[in-house]
């Protein structure tokens with residue numbers, strides 16, 4: 001089984017207690033572990049895969065809390081860093097339908113420094129870049145770009161999720177698009193939401209948006225569509241794979257559970273790249289990944305709601 005390196009942020013989500021209140025009205029918050037790449041690392045290891053997290057938290061109790069959670073979920077945290085800056089915080093409110101509203105207070109996540117030793121493990125393995133905060137500049141972006149270069153030179157299987165957060169890029173969406181495109185061009189697998197696919201391609205029609213991104217160089221594209229399932233697009237295949245029926249209470253982490261489950265399945269192949277040529281196997285994998293995403297919406301919080309492989313397989317059958 002391949003190891004999957006997950007690079008990006010790990011942070012505290014302070015989730016508003018009363019669902020339906022926007023952040024201006026929320027007065028009680030619960031502390032949860034968050035950060036898309038960290039959620040993906042947990043999703044992979046909970047399914048039985050090997051994941052390593054590369055990111056930075058503060059040398060404070062919140063940082064300790066976060067690393068403990070990753071460890072409890074069997075993620076390898078030996079490459080995680082700690083900084084004198086406080087752990088990054090996000091304040092989140094949930095609408096009645098489980099959709100989220102965010103405010104970020106950034107700290108240690110942007111202090112990740114490049115470690116030239118990390119690339120030694122990239123050879124023949126997989127690297128997932130989750131970009132919610134990583135493209136916002138500073139040390140983290142520098143480290144991120146250098147790890148991307150390393151993953152390319154070591155011929156790792158590369159996965160990219162832009163994790164667009166509108167409030168972090170207000171008025172600078174074009175810069176975000178430009179930065180993401182250099183990742184899209186060279187990744188084996190890209191995961192987008194519908195909004196991201198439209199923003200990154202400049203095209204509203206989702207199938208045309210995928211074609212434009214294939215023209216850029218994107219190989220496998222998944223566009224997650226919530227309860228509708230996932231649009232899978234490769235140069236030879238374009239179809240929507242339906243999800244299962246669930247009653248969602250909190251959609252946090254559904255996309256991370258989805259991509260984590262897809263990456264986990266690819267990591268069991270002796271050569272991950274062969275998935276590019278095997279449409280039937282890819283469709284089966286998407287079906288399973290949809291179930292992982294769906295199950296995650298049926299409980300509160302991202303990491304505690306991630307399914308095991310048995311849970312995914314039971315729901316599928």
Ligand code: ATP
Nearest residue numbers: 193224225226227229230243253254255290293294
């Ligand atoms: P995030 O913002 O958490 O990264 P996302 O918007 O990328 O998430 P979603 O589309 O909400 O992700 O969910 C990912 C996958 O989980 C979907 O493609 C789908 O397969 C499954 N899923 C999500 N919500 C539901 C639902 N209500 N019913 C069934 N399946 C769902």
